[in-house]
Amino acid sequence: MKAGSKLERVLKAGHFAFTGEVGPPRGANVNSIREKLKHLKGNVDMVNVTDNQTAMVRMSSWAASLICIQEGVEPNFQMVCRDRNRIAMQADILGAYAHGIRNMLCLSGDHQMFGDHPQSKGVFDLDSMQLIMMVKKMRDEGKFLSGADIDVKPEIFIGAAANPFAEPFEWRVHRLAKKVAAGADFVQTQCVYNMPKIREWIRQANDMGLTEKVYILPGVTPMKSIGMAKYMQSKVPGMDVPDDIIKRLQGVDKKKVADEGIKIACEQIAEFKEMKGVAGVHLMPIEWEHMVPEIAERAGVLPRPEV
Amino acid sequence: MIVAERKPFDEIKNMVSSYKKVLTVGCGTCVAVCLAGGSKEVETLNAELNLAFKKDGIEFGAETLQRQCDMEFLAELDNKVDQYDCLLSMACGAGIQFLAERFPNKPVLPAVNTSFIGVNLDVGWYEEKCRACGQCVLAMTGGVCPVTMCAKSLFNGPCGGTNKTSCEIHTDQPCAWLKIYERLSGQGRLAQIMTVSPPNDWSNQKPRKVIQPGYEERIKAMHS
Numbered sequence: 186m187k188a189g190s191k192l193e194r195v196l197k198a199g200h201f202a203f204t205g206e207v208g209p210p211r212g213a214n215v216n217s218i219r220e221k222l223k224h225l226k227g228n229v230d231m232v233n234v235t236d237n238q239t240a241m242v243r244m245s246s247w248a249a250s251l252i253c254i255q256e257g258v259e260p261n262f263q264m265v266c267r268d269r270n271r272i273a274m275q276a277d278i279l280g281a282y283a284h285g286i287r288n289m290l291c292l293s294g295d296h297q298m299f300g301d302h303p304q305s306k307g308v309f310d311l312d313s314m315q316l317i318m319m320v321k322k323m324r325d326e327g328k329f330l331s332g333a334d335i336d337v338k339p340e341i342f343i344g345a346a347a348n349p350f351a352e353p354f355e356w357r358v359h360r361l362a363k364k365v366a367a368g369a370d371f372v373q374t375q376c377v378y379n380m381p382k383i384r385e386w387i388r389q390a391n392d393m394g395l396t397e398k399v400y401i402l403p404g405v406t407p408m409k410s411i412g413m414a415k416y417m418q419s420k421v422p423g424m425d426v427p428d429d430i431i432k433r434l435q436g437v438d439k440k441k442v443a444d445e446g447i448k449i450a451c452e453q454i455a456e457f458k459e460m461k462g463v464a465g466v467h468l469m470p471i472e473w474e475h476m477v478p479e480i481a482e483r484a485g486v487l488p489r490p491e492v
Numbered sequence: 493m494i495v496a497e498r499k500p501f502d503e504i505k506n507m508v509s510s511y512k513k514v515l516t517v518g519c520g521t522c523v524a525v526c527l528a529g530g531s532k533e534v535e536t537l538n539a540e541l542n543l544a545f546k547k548d549g550i551e552f553g554a555e556t557l558q559r560q561c562d563m564e565f566l567a568e569l570d571n572k573v574d575q576y577d578c579l580l581s582m583a584c585g586a587g588i589q590f591l592a593e594r595f596p597n598k599p600v601l602p603a604v605n606t607s608f609i610g611v612n613l614d615v616g617w618y619e620e621k622c623r624a625c626g627q628c629v630l631a632m633t634g635g636v637c638p639v640t641m642c643a644k645s646l647f648n649g650p651c652g653g654t655n656k657t658s659c660e661i662h663t664d665q666p667c668a669w670l671k672i673y674e675r676l677s678g679q680g681r682l683a684q685i686m687t688v689s690p691p692n693d694w695s696n697q698k699p700r701k702v703i704q705p706g707y708e709e710r711i712k713a714m715h716s
Binding site: 311 | 667688690
């Protein structure tokens with residue numbers, strides 16, 4: 186065991202992992218996050234706590250992660266490179282570990298121009314690859330990036346993100362290999378809609394022996410509406426929504442679109458359960474946390490294993 | 493070259509409005525090439541200022557030096573500045589500061605905003621290419637600068653925000669790391685970016701000096 190988090194234990198025992206996500210509030214509204222967590226508790230192995238996602242200021246991800254722990258839900262503390270330099274990053278990693286956080290997801294972060302403070306200076310002192318390397322060094326060598334000794338090292342299960350759908354496709358598996366070489370223990374992907382492409386990417390990862398070194402959890406986000414599908418297809422950078430998905434949603438009765446979205450997600454999850462090299466699924470129900478119990482039920486991933 | 497843009501006219505107008513005799517100082521090097529602060533731009537700016545301050549009786553003189561980043565050329569103004577109560581420089585930030593250092597008793601005002609180190613795409617059209625980071629990695633990245641051309645200055649790109657072939661910040665902005673990938677792939681040199689590139693040395697965030705080899709002794713003697 187590298188960190189002994191619940192996620193690590195689930196994966197190590199060979200269970201198909203099922204992880205969720207929660208966005209901290211745009212304020213100090215503790216109740217709103219507790220409310221979201223009620224729907225996630227017991228239905229997922231852990232929840233990603235996003236870090237000022239889309240560069241909008243929110244309650245800090247480590248603080249919201251602590252609320253998860255209070256509620257009995259294991260957090261995956263997300264950290265982006267946009268808002269902290271290497272000093273603040275290492276300090277927050279130590280603090281997070283001290284308070285019981287055992288998983289981290291290391292990300293570059295959306296560019297600050299997308300958020301509510303577009304004038305802010307993007308830090309990007311390290312990139313996501315270098316952040317992974319730093320957490321690994323802190324955990325495995327007990328050293329800061331500078332090389333100085335750490336007094337009680339943080340044992341963190343290290344997560345990374347991958348987007349198999351961004352260009353150039355043929356480079357993406359090599360970038361995954363770099364993240365594995367840097368020290369990623371698990372990888373969660375961008376929302377998957379293009380199944381042929383993810384199959385090919387996983388096949389490449391299998392061929393390169395990467396899936397023996399890292400747990401891969403493809404991202405699944407059910408489409409709530411045709412508008413959402415079209416928006417994701419045309420407006421979200423790096424997102425790949427094939428026309429088939431939109432056609433399928435358009436082909437059902439208006440009142441059944443959300444249900445069809447869940448159906449598509451469940452079919453994806455069913456395929457991932459059988460796919461060699463896939464260790465679980467990361468469910469990202471954007472502002473749809475209350476639907477997680479139903480989705481988990483319909484996807485056949487309940488009950489979650491006790492490990 | 494260093495690329496600059498003239499400041500909005502109203503801002504310049506406000507800066508000089510409390511003086512009686514202003515010397516507009518152009519620079520004949522980078523800012524002349526990028527059409528921001530050479531002799532022609534000095535002429536144009538003074539014509540506009542003369543028109544604006546006709547009633548107020550402010551006088552505007554004009555001088556354009558070969559380079560404002562060189563004391564040798566600044567010395568040409570030694571006998572002229574006394575007639576003025578303010579200097580309005582159209583050089584880049586380096587030139588403006590050196591002019592102010594040469595004439596510490598005169599207010600020196602900037603007439604341009606220094607934009608970047610860049611290249612000429614066409615007449616009047618320039619693109620940033622270098623952030624002067626002091627740790628050039630262009631050998632590794634196939635001649636495309638990740639510090640300048642990637643909006644996040646990533647050393648291990650491309651990030652997941654690569655939007656088809658463009659950067660997530662704008663469809664008009666090509667993804668630098670896609671270009672790096674394509675360049676290296678075409679040259680059969682992808683192996684260079686297969687390994688993780690370690691954290692960069694950003695210790696350039698302090699005033700820097702360069703002494704070329706062979707000049708160390710001379711500079712030491714000047715300071716002793």
